[in-house]
Amino acid sequence: MPTKYIRKGTVQRGKWTKADLLRAAEAVKNGVMGLREACHTFNNIPPPTLRRRLKNNDFIKRTLGPSCILGIQNELKIRFHIQKLQKHGFALTRENVRAMAFHLADQLKIKHPFNRDSKLAGYDWLHMFLQRHPDLSVRKAEGVSLARCNGMNKEKVSAYFNLLETTLMEAGLVNKPGHIFNMDVTGLQLNNKPGYVIAQKGSKNVAAITSSEKGETITVISCCNAEGFYIPPACIFKGKNKKTEFEEGMTPGSVVYMNVKSAYINTDLMFTWLKEHFVPRKPDGKILLLLDGHASHCNSVEMLEYADEHNVILFCLPGHTTQFLQPLDMCFFKSLKAFWNKACNKFVKANPGRKISRMQFGQLLSEAWSKAATIDNAVSAFKSTGICPFNPGAIPEYAYLDSEKMKN
Numbered sequence: 001m002p003t004k005y006i007r008k009g010t011v012q013r014g015k016w017t018k019a020d021l022l023r024a025a026e027a028v029k030n031g032v033m034g035l036r037e038a039c040h041t042f043n044n045i046p047p048p049t050l051r052r053r054l055k056n057n058d059f060i061k062r063t064l065g066p067s068c069i070l071g072i073q074n075e076l077k078i079r080f081h082i083q084k085l086q087k088h089g090f091a092l093t094r095e096n097v098r099a100m101a102f103h104l105a106d107q108l109k110i111k112h113p114f115n116r117d118s119k120l121a122g123y124d125w126l127h128m129f130l131q132r133h134p135d136l137s138v139r140k141a142e143g144v145s146l147a148r149c150n151g152m153n154k155e156k157v158s159a160y161f162n163l164l165e166t167t168l169m170e171a172g173l174v175n176k177p178g179h180i181f182n183m184d185v186t187g188l189q190l191n192n193k194p195g196y197v198i199a200q201k202g203s204k205n206v207a208a209i210t211s212s213e214k215g216e217t218i219t220v221i222s223c224c225n226a227e228g229f230y231i232p233p234a235c236i237f238k239g240k241n242k243k244t245e246f247e248e249g250m251t252p253g254s255v256v257y258m259n260v261k262s263a264y265i266n267t268d269l270m271f272t273w274l275k276e277h278f279v280p281r282k283p284d285g286k287i288l289l290l291l292d293g294h295a296s297h298c299n300s301v302e303m304l305e306y307a308d309e310h311n312v313i314l315f316c317l318p319g320h321t322t323q324f325l326q327p328l329d330m331c332f333f334k335s336l337k338a339f340w341n342k343a344c345n346k347f348v349k350a351n352p353g354r355k356i357s358r359m360q361f362g363q364l365l366s367e368a369w370s371k372a373a374t375i376d377n378a379v380s381a382f383k384s385t386g387i388c389p390f391n392p393g394a395i396p397e398y399a400y401l402d403s404e405k406m407k408n
Helices: 017-030 036-041 045-055 074-087 092-106 123-132 155-171 267-281 301-309 326-332 333-350 358-372 373-385 396-405
Strands: 180-189 217-225 230-238 255-259 287-291 312-314
Touching: 017 036, 017 045, 036 045, 036 230, 074 092, 074 123, 074 301, 092 123, 092 301, 092 312, 155 287, 155 301, 155 312, 180 230, 180 333, 180 373, 217 267, 217 326, 217 333, 217 358, 230 267, 230 358, 255 267, 267 301, 267 312, 326 333, 326 373, 333 358
Parallel strands: 180 287, 230 255, 287 312
Antiparallel strands: 180 217, 217 230
C-alpha cells in the first residue's frame, strides 16, 4: 500500500483551514490584529506559517507530509482531461491514467519513480491520486459479451448519437461539414495480391507471381472532412533512420514518420501528426475530430492541452462499431486498398523479378490515393454514418441484427 501521512500522538497540527488563513492574513494586513494575536484567534495557525504565507502571498492549504510527485496543479490538469475526455466518449482505464501521468512527468522533467519500461505510473500513485480527487472513482464498465461486441448495440449507438448531437450544438458545428473530420489508420503491405485469374476449367493449382510471400506493413494515417477535403497521408515505417527516398513520389504534402519498435502509431507520433500535419491545415475556428478509442489518442496531457488551445475537439467513436459509424472505414479504406493492390500488380507485371520495397511505396501510394481520395467518397462516408448531415436514422436496421440475436 502507498505511504500516507498519519498524525501521531496528541499534537494537534494543521487543524486550521484555508478560510482561517485568509481571515488571519486580512486581519494582519488591515492592522486589526498583530500577527501572533491573529494566529491564536484563527484556530492556532503557527506564526512562522502565517509570516511565510504573507511574505509569499500564498494562501493555499496543503496536506501534511510529502507532496505528491506531479504537484497539485499538474494533478488537476489530469483530472480536468479525464473529465473532458469522458464527456466526449473517451472513458479512460486505470492504465490510460497511469500512462498519462508518466508522460506528463517525463514531459515536465519531473523526477519520478515510475516504471520506464512499461511507461506507466505505479498503482500506489493511482491509489493516492484517487484519494486526493474524490470526485473521480473507478467504475466497472458495462459487461458486454464478445459476440455482442462484434455487432452493434442500439443503446450504445443511441447514446453516441445523443452525445454527438450535444457536442455539435455546443460547438456550433451543426451544418458545418468543413469543420467535421475523421482520422484513422490502416495498414498497406509491400506486396501484391494477384486476385482472381481466368484458367482452364478443372485446374487445381493456379499460380500467379507475387512480389514476396509476405510484405512489410506500412501504416497510413488518413484524415478527411465531410466536405470532401483530405489531409495528405502520413505514413509510419518501422526503423530509426529516415531516408529522403521514402517520400519520393508521394502525394504533395505527405510525410513519413519512423517508429523504432513497430510501424504502428503511438502517443508521440499521434501528437506529432496533430501538431505538424493536421492543425496547420485545419480551417479557422472550432473543429470536431472523430477518432476511435485507441490509447494513443488520449495518453498525453500535452497533446490534449494543445488540442484545446487550437480549438480541436477530440471525439471518441464507440468501441466495436467503427464498421458502421466511422466514415473512413465505411467508404474509403476498402477503396484505397483495392487501388493499392492494382498499383502493386501493375508494378510487378512491369518489373519482372523486382520486389516491391520502401523505395517504391511513395509512388504506388500516390497512384492509389489519387483514385480513392475523391470528394464523393468522403461526402458519402459522413452521410452514410449519420454524422453530416446529422441523421441517426442513416444506420440501417441490419447493422443491429447480430446484436439483437445475441439478446434473444
